Amino acid sequence: MTALLVTLRKDFLLQWRGRAQVVAIFAFGASALLLFSFAIGPDSLALQQHAAGFLWLGLLLASTLSLAESFECEMEEQALEGLLLLPASARALYYGKAIANWAQLALLGCALVPIMVVLYDAGTLRLLALFGVIVLGTAGLSAPGTLYAAMTSQIRGRQTLLPLLLFPLVVPVLLAAVKATSLLILGDPMGQVRPWATLLAAFAVIHWALGGLLFDRVVED
Amino acid sequence: MTKTSAQSRTPQALIAAGIALLLAGSFWGLFKAPGEIFMGDVQRIMYVHVPTAWNAMLALTFAFVCAVAFLITNAWKWDNRLEAAMEMGVVLSLLLCMQGAIWAKPTWGIWWDWDPRLTTTAVMVFAFGGILALRNAVDDPVKRAVWSSVACIVAFADVPIVYFSVKWWNSLHQAQSTPATVSKAFHWPLRINAFGILFLWAGLVALRTRVAAFRLRGELAPPPPQAKAERDVSAPGGAP
Numbered sequence: 001m002t003a004l005l006v007t008l009r010k011d012f013l014l015q016w017r018g019r020a021q022v023v024a025i026f027a028f029g030a031s032a033l034l035l036f037s038f039a040i041g042p043d044s045l046a047l048q049q050h051a052a053g054f055l056w057l058g059l060l061l062a063s064t065l066s067l068a069e070s071f072e073c074e075m076e077e078q079a080l081e082g083l084l085l086l087p088a089s090a091r092a093l094y095y096g097k098a099i100a101n102w103a104q105l106a107l108l109g110c111a112l113v114p115i116m117v118v119l120y121d122a123g124t125l126r127l128l129a130l131f132g133v134i135v136l137g138t139a140g141l142s143a144p145g146t147l148y149a150a151m152t153s154q155i156r157g158r159q160t161l162l163p164l165l166l167f168p169l170v171v172p173v174l175l176a177a178v179k180a181t182s183l184l185i186l187g188d189p190m191g192q193v194r195p196w197a198t199l200l201a202a203f204a205v206i207h208w209a210l211g212g213l214l215f216d217r218v219v220e221d
Numbered sequence: 222m223t224k225t226s227a228q229s230r231t232p233q234a235l236i237a238a239g240i241a242l243l244l245a246g247s248f249w250g251l252f253k254a255p256g257e258i259f260m261g262d263v264q265r266i267m268y269v270h271v272p273t274a275w276n277a278m279l280a281l282t283f284a285f286v287c288a289v290a291f292l293i294t295n296a297w298k299w300d301n302r303l304e305a306a307m308e309m310g311v312v313l314s315l316l317l318c319m320q321g322a323i324w325a326k327p328t329w330g331i332w333w334d335w336d337p338r339l340t341t342t343a344v345m346v347f348a349f350g351g352i353l354a355l356r357n358a359v360d361d362p363v364k365r366a367v368w369s370s371v372a373c374i375v376a377f378a379d380v381p382i383v384y385f386s387v388k389w390w391n392s393l394h395q396a397q398s399t400p401a402t403v404s405k406a407f408h409w410p411l412r413i414n415a416f417g418i419l420f421l422w423a424g425l426v427a428l429r430t431r432v433a434a435f436r437l438r439g440e441l442a443p444p445p446p447q448a449k450a451e452r453d454v455s456a457p458g459g460a461p
Binding site: 144147148151152154155156157160161164165167168169171172175176179195199202203206207210211214217218220 | 292340344345347348351352354355358359364367368370371372374375376378379382383385386387389390
């Protein structure tokens with residue numbers, strides 16, 4: 001537990017030091033949201049209906065940048081090998097990294113919401129529920145994303161491989177998160193947000209468990 | 222790998238048996254079996270489509286078993302089998318999507334539909350195809366084997382979640398065809414083709430495993446001294 005807290009502190013410190021990069025990733029997500037509207041055209045009703053999908057696609061695209069970045073710095077000067085020599089389990093390293101990535105992605109998601117509201121006129125008053133969906137959805141993105149980023153950061157062609165591996169895997173996250181967010185924006189007369197949120201939670205639990213189980217084999221030498 | 226297993230003719234025999242069964246089953250399905258009442262001859266694609274679906278799932282399940290076995294035993298033979306089975310699973314899933322599209326156009330009037338099984342198959346093609354790309358990008362055989370096993374387990378665990386999430390999302394596909402849902406007149410061609418495809422892929426996977434084992438032996442062996450001498454000679458400044 002102490003090891004987890006220490007690695008968590010290390011990863012948050014790393015993110016704080018690289019905050020300029022985080023701002024750049026946010027700008028990337030925001031510009032993606034801007035570009036999506038050009039694919040639909042200036043039809044405000046259609047834009048509002050697709051707003052949730054655009055938000056999550058923007059977040060997904062931005063997440064590959066932030067996930068890749070999180071392991072990039074561990075590759076410099078063979079920092080990862082140094083970490084593995086410490087008396088901390090690989091599992092603690094994984095959960096530290098994954099929680100830090102989760103926090104960053106959730107923050108990014110929340111920061112993109114106002115952009116979505118302004119561009120697509122797609123707001124909701126159920127802000128707490130929207131925050132919950134973002135937290136659950138980004139949990140599902142960060143667990144497998146951290147596992148795959150640990151692999152792809154060590155090889156050539158990493159920019160292509162991370163999305164190639166991650167995107168098909170997180171189809172359920174994209175689907176459930178878009179559906180839940182969309183229901184929050186457009187109205188939810190049947191109370192369907194909860195089952196979709198449950199699906200997001202189930203996905204996250206399975207992948208957080210799998211990641212912790214398999215990570216020490218990924219980084220072993 | 223022992224010499225006897227490398228020279229065994231079992232895979233070739235399996236492939237020959239598979240092709241023979243496929244020919245027999247397809248002949249039966251195309252010419253002997255009665256046409257379906259509503260769909261007519263279009264329905265006859267079922268005799269390859271449904272067996273392909275069973276076998277694609279079987280090949281990917283075998284790949285998953287290989288991945289788990291490799292992580293437990295660390296034996297190279299499981300990595301070789303994983304590579305072969307995963308390639309076969311991707312090829313069969315891709316064939317499945319194409320056959321489905323060919324059948325869907327005249328029947329539903331559209332090439333593609335966002336049905337749970339169709340979508341899950343497409344997602345599987347990309348998920349496992351991505352792992353093949355990962356294997357291709359890693360030079361270190363140990364890392365390649367461990368990482369692709371890990372990725373295979375994660376992707377396989379994801380398949381049911383993808384299926385159920387898409388099922389909640391949208392549905393149109395008819396219930397899957399099993400001997401229980403299909404008229405008795407259609408049983409035999411289906412069964413024969415199922416075993417035909419099974420034998421065919423089992424034989425091909427066995428051969429592909431051998432290829433992987435040969436490549437691995439080259440990667441794990443130290444470079445032969447002769448090759449080094451040749452490099453030195455052809456290096457600039459060496460003897461002409």
